Amino acid sequence: MYSLRNKGETKMDFGDKLKQYRLKEGLSQEQLAEKIGVSRQAITKWETKRGLPDVENMIILAELFKLTLDELVLEEVKKQEEKPVVFESETVYDIDTGKHFDINLGGARKITIKTGVDEKIHIVLSSEILAEIGSLFKVKLDEKRNKLDVELVNKKGVSRFEAQESVDITLLLPEKFTEHTEVSASVKELLIEDLRLSRLEYDGDAEKVFIRDTEGSLEFTAKTDYEIFISGNCTKLDINQFKAKAIVHLENADNYKLSNNGRKCKLITRKNGEIVELEENETAENTINISGIFSELIVEVER
DSSP states (O other): OOEEEEOOEEEOOHHHHHHHHHHHTTOOHHHHHHHHTOOHHHHHHHHTTSOOOOHHHHHHHHHHTTOOHHHHHSSEEEOTTSOSEEEEEEEEEEOOSOOEEEEEEEEEEEEEEEEOSSSEEEEEEEESSOTTHHHHEEEEEETTTTEEEEEEOOBTTBOHHHHHHSOEEEEEEOTTTOSEEEEEEEEEEEEEEEEEEEEEEEEEEEEEEEEEEEEEEEEEEESSOEEEEEEEEEEEEEEEEBSOEEEEEESOOTTEEEEEOSBSOEEEEEETTEEOOOOOOTTOSEEEEEOSBSOEEEEEEOO
């Protein structure tokens, strides 16, 4: 099945909008500061609503984010990055016992993984241009093997590349029955937010990864580079790569402990573009670990 959904308008302060557009572009505060020629402290001040940029910097920011000044400054702004109509197809599976799920999502433009509000697995496919998205993709569950696959059904006129360049997938997992879940995919943007699972393993490519307020263990496995942006809590993040590099952007490192359990791997921490050594925090509630082979983990700390 598929349905139409209209996107509305949203209200937010300038600081919230600045942070939203910065994260959308995959920029740290330091990187944005370098692009517009100000200090990182200035970006922090603007995002925390303790000040506003001058007119010249407002113009530079608007040009950088491809917005008008009105869109950047006015309180009410219609989201330009979203089309007014979205076609959706949702598949729902009831789960009645705890299982170890192996979920293959194939390829997509964006994948969002979060904890749902009921005891069901929800797979929501959405696209701004594919009106028949429900018939283009097949979602099937192999209950004996606890395996869930999202497959493209060959349909005349729509190539696999076109479908995967224009489809977003939202995966809602029940907290009660999916304590350990493995997800494999190839995606441009991966968002993991408000997730509460004992363990989630992600195996595959992702150009950019955003992690926001998660509880449990996250493990990333790949032979390609990762760029990861973390805001809020991330209880445990383990990065397992082979001859690759991961850059992790941390808004605040105060409650994080870093470790290197890899084989011939490097762990580097940087702040304001300079290599620094962070004080060990034995009481930290969150950990980030590299456990691959011949790989490098760079942790960029904003504050």
